[in-house]
Structure formats: structure tokens, C-alpha cells
Amino acid sequence: MKKVVNFFKKIAISFKNMFLRLISPKQMKRDLSILEEEALMSPGKIVIRNFFKNKLALTGLIGFSLMLLLIFGMSSIYPLDVLESSGIQRNVAPGYNYLSYPKALEREGVAQISTGNSFSVGLSDEGNVFVWGLNTKNVKAIPDAVREANIVTISTGSTHVVALTDTNELIMWGFNNHGQASLTEEQAATFSADPVKIAKAGDEYTVVVTQSGKLYVWGALKNRGLDRNYATPVVPIIRGEIQDITPGPSHVALLLTDGTIQIIGGRAGDTLRSITPEFSDGSLTFVKVVTTEYNGFALTDDGRLFAWGAEHTLMTNDYLPYNAKTEIKDIGAGRLHMVVLRNDNTIVTWGDNTYNQLNAPRRIAGAQKIFVSSFQNYAVDSNDRVHAWGHRGFIFGSDERGRDLFVRFVHGGRITMTVGAVAVLISVFIGVTVGLTAGFYGKWMDMLLMRFAEIISSFPFLPLVITLSAIIPASITQNQRLLMIMVILGVLSWPGLSRLVRGQLLSEREKDFVLAARATGIKEKNIITRHILPNIINIVIVSMTLGYAGTLLTEAGLSYLGFGVIPPRPSWGNMLTASQRIEVMDEYWWQWIFPGLGVIIAALSINLVGDGLREAMDPKANER
Amino acid sequence: MLKYIIKRIISIIPVIIIISMILFGVMKLMPGDPAARMIPLPEGAAGLEQYQLELEVMREKLGLNKPIPIQYALWIANTVQGNFGYSTMYKQEVRYILGEPLRNSIILNVFSITCAFLISIPVGIKSAVKRFSAYDTGWQVFSLVGISMPTFFFGIFLIYVVALKLGWLPSGGMPTYPVLSDPTLTPQDITALKNAYTLSWLRYIILPVMTLTIGSLAGTVRYVRNAMLEVIRKDFIRTARSKGLSEKVVIYSHAFRNALIPVVTIVAGSLVGLFGGSAITETVFAWHGIGRVLIAALTSADYSIVLTMNLFYASLSLLANLIMDISYAFVDPRVKLD
Numbered sequence: 001m002k003k004v005v006n007f008f009k010k011i012a013i014s015f016k017n018m019f020l021r022l023i024s025p026k027q028m029k030r031d032l033s034i035l036e037e038e039a040l041m042s043p044g045k046i047v048i049r050n051f052f053k054n055k056l057a058l059t060g061l062i063g064f065s066l067m068l069l070l071i072f073g074m075s076s077i078y079p080l081d082v083l084e085s086s087g088i089q090r091n092v093a094p095g096y097n098y099l100s101y102p103k104a105l106e107r108e109g110v111a112q113i114s115t116g117n118s119f120s121v122g123l124s125d126e127g128n129v130f131v132w133g134l135n136t137k138n139v140k141a142i143p144d145a146v147r148e149a150n151i152v153t154i155s156t157g158s159t160h161v162v163a164l165t166d167t168n169e170l171i172m173w174g175f176n177n178h179g180q181a182s183l184t185e186e187q188a189a190t191f192s193a194d195p196v197k198i199a200k201a202g203d204e205y206t207v208v209v210t211q212s213g214k215l216y217v218w219g220a221l222k223n224r225g226l227d228r229n230y231a232t233p234v235v236p237i238i239r240g241e242i243q244d245i246t247p248g249p250s251h252v253a254l255l256l257t258d259g260t261i262q263i264i265g266g267r268a269g270d271t272l273r274s275i276t277p278e279f280s281d282g283s284l285t286f287v288k289v290v291t292t293e294y295n296g297f298a299l300t301d302d303g304r305l306f307a308w309g310a311e312h313t314l315m316t317n318d319y320l321p322y323n324a325k326t327e328i329k330d331i332g333a334g335r336l337h338m339v340v341l342r343n344d345n346t347i348v349t350w351g352d353n354t355y356n357q358l359n360a361p362r363r364i365a366g367a368q369k370i371f372v373s374s375f376q377n378y379a380v381d382s383n384d385r386v387h388a389w390g391h392r393g394f395i396f397g398s399d400e401r402g403r404d405l406f407v408r409f410v411h412g413g414r415i416t417m418t419v420g421a422v423a424v425l426i427s428v429f430i431g432v433t434v435g436l437t438a439g440f441y442g443k444w445m446d447m448l449l450m451r452f453a454e455i456i457s458s459f460p461f462l463p464l465v466i467t468l469s470a471i472i473p474a475s476i477t478q479n480q481r482l483l484m485i486m487v488i489l490g491v492l493s494w495p496g497l498s499r500l501v502r503g504q505l506l507s508e509r510e511k512d513f514v515l516a517a518r519a520t521g522i523k524e525k526n527i528i529t530r531h532i533l534p535n536i537i538n539i540v541i542v543s544m545t546l547g548y549a550g551t552l553l554t555e556a557g558l559s560y561l562g563f564g565v566i567p568p569r570p571s572w573g574n575m576l577t578a579s580q581r582i583e584v585m586d587e588y589w590w591q592w593i594f595p596g597l598g599v600i601i602a603a604l605s606i607n608l609v610g611d612g613l614r615e616a617m618d619p620k621a622n623e624r
Numbered sequence: 625m626l627k628y629i630i631k632r633i634i635s636i637i638p639v640i641i642i643i644s645m646i647l648f649g650v651m652k653l654m655p656g657d658p659a660a661r662m663i664p665l666p667e668g669a670a671g672l673e674q675y676q677l678e679l680e681v682m683r684e685k686l687g688l689n690k691p692i693p694i695q696y697a698l699w700i701a702n703t704v705q706g707n708f709g710y711s712t713m714y715k716q717e718v719r720y721i722l723g724e725p726l727r728n729s730i731i732l733n734v735f736s737i738t739c740a741f742l743i744s745i746p747v748g749i750k751s752a753v754k755r756f757s758a759y760d761t762g763w764q765v766f767s768l769v770g771i772s773m774p775t776f777f778f779g780i781f782l783i784y785v786v787a788l789k790l791g792w793l794p795s796g797g798m799p800t801y802p803v804l805s806d807p808t809l810t811p812q813d814i815t816a817l818k819n820a821y822t823l824s825w826l827r828y829i830i831l832p833v834m835t836l837t838i839g840s841l842a843g844t845v846r847y848v849r850n851a852m853l854e855v856i857r858k859d860f861i862r863t864a865r866s867k868g869l870s871e872k873v874v875i876y877s878h879a880f881r882n883a884l885i886p887v888v889t890i891v892a893g894s895l896v897g898l899f900g901g902s903a904i905t906e907t908v909f910a911w912h913g914i915g916r917v918l919i920a921a922l923t924s925a926d927y928s929i930v931l932t933m934n935l936f937y938a939s940l941s942l943l944a945n946l947i948m949d950i951s952y953a954f955v956d957p958r959v960k961l962d
Contacts, residue, residue, distance in 0.1 A: 455642055458945065460900030460937040463918055467930055470922040471654045549772060556774045557904050561919060579780045580907075582795065586788045596777040603772035611768075 043534070050616035057612020063605035067598075071413040078404075080411040080570070088158055088203070088249075088335060088374070089402035091588045092118050095393035098133045098376055105130045106386045113371035113378045116156035116174075118393065120376060123154045129163065134393070137175035145171050156373070157201035157219075157247070168195035172206065180206045180219025187218070202247030209242045215264075217252065224250040226265040248272070248291040249335075259285030261298055272296055272309045279306070290333035290372075292351065297338060303328045305340065315351055324348045332372025334390070339372045347379060355391035363387075397590035399578065405594060412570035413598050419486050419565070420551040426490025427551075428497060428544050435501025436536075439509075440528075450502070453495035465492060465554065469563035478569055485564055489551050497543050504539055508532045538617040545610035549603040556599045572599045629950060636942050643938045644703075648696050651927045659683045686710070703935070709928030713921060718928050722914065728798070729906070729913035732829065733898045736836035741891060744841055748848025749883075752856060753875060763845055770842020775901065779835040779908040786831060793831055796910040799824040832909040836902060840894050847890050851883040858882070884955045892948035896941040 051057055101113075101122060109125035119133030119140070127150050131140045137159045149165040156162075160174030160181040170191065172181040180201070183191070194210040201207075205219030205226065217226050246253040251266035251273065260280045266273040272294060278284055279298065284306070288299045295309030295316065304326050307317045315338065323342065330341040337351030337358060345366040349358040355375040366382040375391035396405040438449040468488045472481055508514065509532065517527050558564035559573025567574050572595040579585045579592035659682040683689050687698055702709065708718035751760040787795035802817040809817070855861065856879055864878045865871075903915025910916075914933060921929035 451639075455639055455646075458639065458643065458938055458941045459934070460896055460941055462900040462903055463915070463934060463937050466903065466919065466922060467650065467934060470925075470930075471650065553772075553774050557776060560774075560776060561904060561907060563922070576774075576777065576780070582788075585780065585784055585795075589784065592780060596774070596780070599777065600769070600773050604769060607768060607772050 047538075047613075047616045051612050054612045054615060056608050057616070060605040060608025060612060063601065064609060067413070067602050067605060068417070071410050071417060074406075074410040075414045078407045078410065080407060081403075088117055089394075089398050091400055091584075091591075092394055092398040092402075093134055093136070093588075094395060094397040094405075094590045095134045096395055098391055098393040099388040101132055101378070101386055101388060102130045104128070106384070109384055110369065110371075110378070110380050110386060112154055114154055114156040114161075115371075115373040115376040116161070117158040117374065119156075120378075121154050121156050121161050123151055127151055129154060131161075139174040141173065143171060143173050146173075153199065155200040155247075157205065158203040160201055160204070160206075162199045162201040162206055164196060164199045168197070168211075170196055170199055170208070172201075175204065178204050178218075178220035180204050187216070190216075198242070198245055200245050200247045202252070203249050205247070207245055207247050207252055209245060213241045215242060215245075215254075217265075224265050226250075226252065244288070246289055246291055249293050251291070253289045253291050253296060255286060255289045255298075258282060259287070259301065261286055261289050261296075263296070271311075275308055279308070288331055290331055290338075292333045292338065293335050295333075295338075297331055297333060299328055299331050303343060305331065313351070319350075321348055321350050324350070330370055332370045332377070334372050334375055334377070337372075337375075339370055339377055341367055341370045341379075345382070349377075357390045360389055361387050396594045397588070399591055400584070400588075405575075405591065408570040408575060409572075409594055409598060412572045412575050412595060413602070415482070415565055415570065416552060416555055416559075416572045416599070417602065419482060419489070419555045419571070420548055422486040423489035423493070423551045423555070424544055424548045426487060427494040427547060428540060430491065431494035431497030431543075432501055432540055434494065435498035436505060438498070439502040439505035446502070450499070453498050456492065457495035459492070461492060462554070462557070465489065465558060466561065466563050468492075469558060478566070482565065485555070485558070489554060489558075493547065493551065497540070497547070500539055500543060501536055504536050505532065508535050542610055542614045542617065545606060545613055549606040549610065552599060552603050552606070572596075625953065629946075632946050632949060636946065640939065640942060644700065644935060645696065647931055647934050647938070648699060651931050652692060654925055654927050654930070659686055659688055699931075703932075708932040711921075711926050711929050713924045713926035713929065718932050721929070722917070722932065725912055725914045725917045728911060729899065729902060729915065732832055732836065732906070732911060732913060733895065733902055735829065735833045736840065736902075737891070737895055737898055739833060739837040740840045740844055740894070743837070744844035744848055745887070748845050749852055749875065749880060751845070751849045752852030755853065760849075763849075767842040767846045770838060771846075773842075775835060775839035776904040776908045778838055779831070779905055782831050782835060783908070794828055796828075796831075796908070798828055798910075798912050828911075832902075832905055832911050835905050835908070836898060839901070839905075840898060844890060844894065848883070848887055851886040852879060854886075855879045855882045881955070885952065888951050888955055889948055892944040892951070896937075896944045899940060900937060 095118065098115075098118060098120065101120065105122045105124050105128075108128060110122060111125050111127075112123040114121050116133075116136070116139065118136050119131055121139075122130045122132075124130070129142055129146050129151055131142060139156075139159065139161055146163055149163075149167070149169065149171065151163045151171075152166050154161060154163045157174075157180065160172060160176065162181075163171045165171065170183065172183075174181050176182050191208075191210065194212050194214065196208045197211050198209040199206070203220070205217060205221060205224070207215065207217045209215050241257040242254050243257045244255040246255070250270065252264050254262045254264065256262065260282055261275060262280060263273050263275060272291065275296070279286070285301045286298045287301050290297050292309075292313070292315065294313045295307055297305060297307045299305055305320060305324055305328050307315060307320055309316060313336070324338075324340045327343040328340050329343050329345075332339045332341075334351070334357055337349060337353070339347060339349045339360070341347055345368070347360045347364065347367050347370065349360055351358065353359070357375050357377060360377065360379070364379055364381050364387050367379045367387075368382055369380040371378040376388065377390045379387045381387065394404050394406060396409055399405055399408070434449050434453065438446040465488055469485060472484050476484070514527060514531060517531050518524075522531075555564055555571065556573035556576065559566075559571045560576045562574070562577065565571035565574050567577075575595035576592050578588075584591050659679055687695055690698070699709070706719060708722075710716075711718050711721055714721050747763055751763050754760055783795045787793050799821060802821050804814050804817065861874060861879055864874045869878075899915075902913065903919060905911070906913040906916040907919060914936070917929060918933045921927075921933070
């Protein structure tokens with residue numbers, strides 16, 4: 001017991017000295033004479049001192065610690081939902097500025113804010129248009145015509161913007177892959193004869209209503225149920241005059257002047273299309289209609305809210321929050337969430353909260369207006385101050401399935417680092433055991449084990465690892481597979497270390513200090529454990545560190561080829577696999593550069609630590 | 625000398641037999657029935673009986689019905705005769721498949737290893753001689769980053785910058801050999817076509833060679849530098865200097881020749897490592913080499929190819945060890961081979 005206490009005391013003292021030295025190295029030196037210092041410094045302490053003197057090694061240690069902290073800390077904060085996907089957020093570039101609205105907009109007074117895929121457009125009371133967020137499809141390039149004209153309304157689709165001027169002219173910019181942001185000559189002629197009254201933008205399509213009450217839709221209409229040639233006016237199915245239109249992901253909700261609602265478009269089996277008669281028979285008078293991806297919401301003139309649509313989102317009539325049923329002033333819908341402004345100027349939110357869409361700031365003092373779309377929300381309070389909440393953006397971008405790459409990065413890192421660490425521990429365990437056994441017993445045991453090591457090491461490493469990983473049966477679970485990979489990597493990489501350990505053991509055994517120890521009558525067992533092993537541990541630690549960097553790289557390569565960790569579970573290696581598709585490599589650089597940098601930084605800091613340890617432990621390195 | 629070589633070759637034989645046994649055992653663990661891959665699945669229940677029959681015949685033909693030791697013996701006997709089995713993926717004899725990929729891989733690797741050592745030997749010497757200079761530090765940093773970077777990531781990066789953004793070189797693949805059988809072609813046309821083919825071939829090989837070179841350069845520069853540092857501190861270097869020899873003679877004649885011994889080891893070693901490691905680089909650049917064939921064979925469970933390839937890799941590494949041992953004697957007269 002006393003021995004243990006002493007041991008901890010010694011460690012405590014050495015740590016104290018270590019930090020003292022960091023703070024005032026000269027102070028420490030002056031305190032000790034040469035003889036004292038020599039008497040005080042155990043080999044272990046010298047190693048620690050040398051290591052901490054080495055700035056590069058220290059940088060490596062700090063870098064590695066930060067990396068571990070980031071990966072293990074963040075991965076426990078953000079849970080990994082391997083299959084999580086939101087269609088519209090596919091292949092989004094890195095950014096964290098979706099909510100950073102310009103102050104000028106706040107100063108000039110907010111007339112309207114509309115949010116697209118990864119950007120928002122604001123219209124001020126003075127008629128100026130602002131765009132913030134990512135410059136997706138060049139939406140930040142506001143046409144000159146916008147500045148010259150007097151804009152009345154703006155509307156954003158997923159990737160394009162539609163603005164309507166006071167002279168009923170359409171100005172459109174952004175992504176134009178389906179012609180949604182441009183007019184054909186025919187359309188231009190039609191609209192000059194019959195000016196546009198209402199203009200809205202949907203997901204890659206544009207929908208307008210003209211003065212004469214005709215509805216026109218153009219852009220990407222396939223698979224949306226909108227392709228029944230709505231480009232020609234769709235008067236027949238609409239009885240009455242259109243008051244407002246709300247474009248959804250696959251349908252358009254129409255509010256007529258008589259206060260009834262109609263839905264056009266929608267995919268087959270879309271429950272949003274089936275509205276009950278009360279919405280369209282005139283028994284209720286609606287003033288606003290909004291839609292999320294799966295549900296519709298309509299507000300009556302007496303402030304009551306009605307909902308319909310898919311049940312699985314738990315957003316139909318039965319699930320309305322108790323304080324969102326009556327006395328409602330305004331409503332707004334995002335992709336998967338709802339926001340209402342009550343008559344008492346408080347805000348109620350419900351629905352999906354993946355991107356913090358529901359976490360409205362508590363400090364909003366009497367909200368006057370709300371603007372809700374996509375995953376972002378803006379509210380203007382009674383002091384004309386803007387409050388924003390919701391999706392800020394993906395720091396590392398998103399992948400082709402709309403998954404947050406930062407979350408995948410930290411979880412992938414955790415798996416890569418863990419696989420590497422366990423593999424190295426296995427390899428060190430086997431290497432040291434074999435090396436020591438061969439060295440101690442010698443003779444036929446040495447011969448046998450070293451032949452075996454030679455056979456293992458004469459397989460080229462990577463092809464054999466790939467081959468072995470390929471024969472892992474597909475039926476086992478992901479965790480068992482991870483374990484198998486760790487074992488394969490560990491079992492194939494020990495021969496080098498075993499040779500090193502054996503060689504070191506043999507050479508240490510012949511040294512004078514062992515002879516001296518023997519001469520003083522110390523037991524053979526103690527000679528081995530107290531005198532020889534400490535000299536071997538040095539090389540084991542160094543080779544363990546450098547081997548760790550090696551296994552990290554091997555795991556990355558293996559998973560890159562598809563033989564290691566298999567998606568949807570992330571690892572840095574299999575995240576890099578995305579680069580095998582040329583369009584990802586060319587356009588979506590963030591999908592492969594971050595995991596690549598992760599591997600490099602992790603391996604580099606580990607190598608720096610390993611080099612530092614080697615130099616600290618090797619007395620020959622000291623004189624360099 | 626000859627006696628030593630013969631002795632070493634004989635000592636390789638048991639090793640290669642054990643390796644082949646392990647490999648054969650591993651292959652037997654591979655999932656999937658190779659016979660089933662050879663015949664198309666029956667359409668509906670009607671063809672099932674016929675299918676079973678065909679399966680039996682195919683198993684018989686491939687020798688899968690026999691006990692595993694006999695299968696092994698047959699395989700070894702065939703392999704020794706140069707008959708590596710039948711590829712279920714290519715529906716062809718393995719020996720007819722591997723020729724071209726092997727040639728491509730050898731060219732790629734020999735190119736890379738030559739570049740790597742042409743650069744790393746002078747750089748390593750200069751770094752060691754001018755230790756702690758800016759030159760040395762620069763290369764040290766380079767090699768540290770180099771060994772910490774997955775080679776294929778550098779390849780991806782090169783494709784992104786050089787091929788996609790700058791558009792200077794193709795991003796991957798290989799040129800197709802021109803059709804020369806057209807009777808209307810004049811001999812001049814044929815030469816021109818052949819030259820154009822060689823030229824485009826060079827354009828395709830630059831990026832993979834760069835990737836592999838940088839990948840092995842990091843390690844070799846470090847190695848040559850350390851070997852030189854070790855030697856430079858020896859007494860005979862001081863003696864040579866004190867004799868008044870010029871620095872050039874001291875470094876290149878006295879020091880470098882002694883530093884060559886460890887360097888030779890790594891040349892042979894890195895050749896094997898490159899062959900193995902180039903599998904990933906070949907995948908990145910869609911280079912039709914043996915590494916890529918191995919990966920394709922693994923994904924489609926074509927185990928004749930996998931077996932042949934692994935045996936090839938193992939023999940290559942044993943051969944490299946042999947060459948390494950022998951070359952010791954050439955670079956270092958002190959080494960006695962007995």
C-alpha cells in the first residue's frame with residue numbers, strides 16, 4: 001500500500017515539475033545543481049522532459065487531443081441518423097450563414113422575406129431586394145432590372161427567385177434548368193396582353209395568375225402531377241377567381257376569392273390532394289392557405305386553423321397544438337414544420353425540429369409579422385427588429401442524400417480512429433508476445449516463430465487485407481464486421497514489431513548492466529522485468545504510435561475501396577468513396593475534401609507525436 | 625556466391641508451399657459457389673431440375689466435388705504448369721487475362737519507383753549533408769505530410785486540380801489501341817497512329833505516376849537521409865576529410881556507398897509495397913492494372929484470379945527479398961554470403 005502511495009506521489013511530483021518547467025524553465029534549472037538533477041531524473045522523466053521540449057511533438061499532441069475532443073465530443077452531442085435524408089437539402093455547399101440577414105433590411109423595414117434551398121431573399125419597405133445565405137445557382141446575382149423597377153412581391157423556389165413589379169412585369173433569376181426562371185417568347189406575348197397579377201416560385205417551377213384570372217405553370221412539372229399541361233390556362237377546373245396561390249413541393253394550393261380552397265397537382269397517393277368538402281363548399285371562409293411537404297393548413301377569417309394531409313407526420317387536425325387552433329392572426333409553413341402567429345402576438349411552432357426550426361427565440365417582444373419557408377423562420381417584432389431561427393446551414397455541407405456531413409464527419413472519424421486504435425493494440429499485443437517468446441526461449445521456438453513472422457510479412461499487405469475483408473460474410477452485423485476488420489488489420493501487421501522486440505531483447509541481454517545486475521545476485525525474473533523490459537517498452541511505444549498512423553491510412557484505403565466499413569455507417573475512408581463519381585469530385589468538393597483532411601490531420605499529429613517520442617527516447621537523437 | 629543463391633532459393637520453397645496452402649484455405653472460405661456463377665439462373669421452376677444438373681456437371685468440371693486436399697494438389701499441379709484456372713468473371717483462362725494488366729502495372733510501378741529514387745537519393749543526401757538548413761527542414765515537413773496522407777487522397781486531389789479544374793490531363797482511364805487492320809492505311813498512317821497512341825498513353829500515365837511517386841517519395845527521402853546521417857558520423861568520414869579529400873569525394877564516394885546498404889533494402893521493399901499499394905491508385909485513376917483486376921475479381925468472387933494474384937504478390941515479395949540479400953553483396957564487399 002505504501003509503495004502505491006509513493007508511486008503516485010512520484011508521479012504527482014513529476015507532473016508538477018513538468019508544468020513548472022513549462023512556466024519557468026530557468027527557475028527549475030537554477031534550483032538544481034548538475035549532480036542533483038542527474039540524481040533526480042529517472043529515464044522516464046527525461047523522456048517526458050525531452051518530449052515536451054520538442055515543439056513539433058507538442059503541436060502534434062495538442063492537435064491529436066483537439067481532434068479526439070472534436071470527434072468524440074461532437075459525436076456524442078449529435079446523434080447519427082444513418083438514413084436521415086431531406087430531399088431538398090441534397091449536395092448543399094458548406095455554409096453557416098443562412099440566417100445572417102443584412103442589417104440594411106432591418107433598417108429599411110421588412111416587407112417580405114422568402115427562403116429557398118439555402119438562401120433567403122428579403123424585400124424592404126423601400127423596395128430594395130436583398131439576398132443572403134449561400135450563392136446557390138448564382139441567386140446572389142440580382143439582375144439590374146430589379147434595382148430599377150419597383151418590386152411589389154418576391155417569391156423563392158428551391159433555387160430561383162421570382163419578383164413582380166408594380167407595372168406587373170416578371171423578373172426572374174437563379175437556376176433555369178427547366179426554364180423556370182425565364183419566359184418563352186409566346187409567354188412574354190401572352191403576359192403583355194394579359195398582365196400577371198400573382199407570381200410565385202415553387203421547386204424548380206413558376207406559377208402565375210394573370211389579370212383575367214388564368215393560371216399558368218411552367219418549369220419542372222414532371223412527376224409533380226402538374227404536367228397536365230397547365231402551361232395552357234387551366235380555367236376549366238377552377239370555378240371562381242384566384243386570390244392567392246401557394247406552391248408546394250409537388251402541388252399548388254389555390255385560395256379563391258370566395259374563401260374556398262383548391263389543390264392542383266400532387267403525386268399519386270398524395271393525401272394532401274384529398275381535401276374534405278368543407279374546404280371547398282363555402283361553409284368556411286379561408287383567408288390564407290399554406291402547405292408543408294405532406295400537410296396543408298388553412299386559416300379562416302375568424303382566426304381558426306384547419307389542417308389536412310398525411311397522418312405519419314402527426315400534423316393533421318387531430319394533432320394541432322391546443323394554442324394553435326383558434327385566435328390566430330397569421331400562419332406560415334416550412335418544409336416539415338408550422339409556425340403560427342396568435343392574436344396576442346405570441347408564436348407557436350410544431351412539427352419537425354431537425355434543424356432547430358421550432359426553437360423560436362423567447363425574447364421576441366410582440367411579433368408582428370412572420371415569414372416561414374424551407375427550414376428558416378423570420379419574425380418582425382413591434383420594434384421592427386428581425387428575429388431569425390431555424391436552419392443555419394451545414395458547416396461541412398451535405399451529401400447526395402441530404403445528410404449533414406459534419407455529423408457524418410465526426411462519427412466517421414470516431415469509427416476510423418477506433419478501428420485504427422484497436423487494430424494497433426491487437427498488433428502490438430501479438431508482436432510483443434511473439435517477439436518476447438522468441439527472444440526468451442530461443443532455439444526451435446525462436447526459429448519457428450520467426451519463420452512464421454517471415455511468412456506473414458511476405459504477403460503484400462494491402463492485397464491480402466482486401467482479400468480477407470472480402471471474405472467476411474455479408475450476414476454478420478455491422479459491429480461484428482468492424483471487429484473483424486480490426487482483427488484483420490491487427491493480425492497482419494505484427495511481424496515487424498516482433499522482429500524489433502526480439503532483436504532489442506537479444507541485444508539488451510548481452511549488455512553490461514545486465515551482467516552487473518546478475519553479478520549482484522538479482523533474480524533472473526527481476527532482471528527481465530526491472531532491467532530489460534523498460535528498455536524494450538520504449539520501442540514498443542514508438543512503434544505503436546507510428547503504427548497507429550499507419551492503420552488509420554490503411555482503414556481509409558480499405559473503406560475507400562468498399563472493403564472496410566460499409567455505408568450507411570460512415571468512416572473517413574468510405575466518405576471518400578463519394579469522389580469516385582466524377583460529378584461529386586467536380587462540383588461537390590466538400591463531400592470528399594473534409595474526410596480527406598480529417599485523415600491527414602489525424603495521421604500527421606499522430607506521426608508528430610511518434611517522432612517526438614522516438615527522439616525523446618533515443619539518446620542518440622538528443623545530440624542532433 | 626552461386627552456392628548461396630541456390631541455398632536461398634531452396635529455402636524459399638517450403639515458405640511458398642505454406643503460403644499457397646494458407647491462400648488456398650482462405651479462398652475456400654470465400655462466399656459464393658463458383659460453379660453457380662458459371663451458369664445462368666433458371667427462369668421459373670421449370671428449369672430448376674435442368675439447372676441442378678448443369679450445376680453438378682460444372683462442379684465436376686471445376687473439380688469442386690473432390691476433397692479439399694486433392695483440390696489443392698490439383699491446383700498446385702496446374703499452377704506449376706502455368707495453368708492458373710478458369711476465370712468465372714471473364715469466362716476465360718486466367719493466364720490469358722492477366723497479361724495486359726500485368727504489363728500496365730509493371731510499367732506504372734517501374735516508372736514511379738524510378739522517379740521516386742531519382743529524386744529521393746540526391747535529396748536525401750543533400751538533406752543529410754545540410755542538416756537543419758531550410759532545404760532540409762522543407763523536405764522533412766514534406767515527407768512528414770507525405771507519410772500522413774493517404775496516397776489515393778493525393779490522387780483524388782491531383783485529378784481535381786490538374787484534370788478537372790485545369791483540364792491539362794485526362795482524369796483517368798486508358799487510351800484505346802488504334803485499329804491498324806484497316807487495309808486502306810498506309811505505313812506512314814500506321815506509324816502516326818502508333819505515335820499518337822504512345823503520346824496519349826503518356827498523358828494518361830502522368831497523374832498515376834505522380835501520385836505513386838509522391839506517395840513513396842515521402843518515406844524514401846526520410847530513409848536515405850537517416851542512412852546518410854548514420855554514416856556521416858562515422859570515423860572513416862572524419863579520416864577522409866582529414867586526408868584533405870574534397871567534400872564531393874567524401875560524400876559521394878565514402879559516405880554514400882556505405883549509406884547504400886540500407887537504401888538497397890528499401891528499393892526492393894518498396895517495389896513490393898508499390899505493387900500492393902498501387903491497387904488503390906489504379907482504382908482512383910481507372911488504370912487497367914492487376915490491382916484493379918484483383919479488386920474487380922474480389923467483388924465478383926472470382927477466386928481463380930484472386931488466388932493467382934495473391935500467389936503472384938507473395939512470390940514477388942519473396943523474390944524481392946532474395947534480390948535484396950544478393951545485392952547486399954554487390955554494394956557492400958564486407959558482407960560475406962555463406
